[in-house]
Amino acid sequence: MFGWVKRAALWIVAVVAIIFAAWMSGKRSQRQEEAVNDLKTYANTRKEIDNVEANISDDPAVLRDWLRERGKQ
Numbered sequence: 001m002f003g004w005v006k007r008a009a010l011w012i013v014a015v016v017a018i019i020f021a022a023w024m025s026g027k028r029s030q031r032q033e034e035a036v037n038d039l040k041t042y043a044n045t046r047k048e049i050d051n052v053e054a055n056i057s058d059d060p061a062v063l064r065d066w067l068r069e070r071g072k073q
Helices: 003-054 060-072
Strands: none
């Protein structure tokens, strides 16, 4: 008598489980893409920092002037 109710409930649970799994997969992909973008941003920033540091001499006067100009920005 209530066999169809049990089957319907199982179908509903299965559909909800499939939707939840797909949603979680999408969230995981989104987090991975954000992590890759963060790493790319970090790499670009690190390269810019290295390029600036490579152009600065060891002369204290030059470093002082560079810091003063940097502080004004």
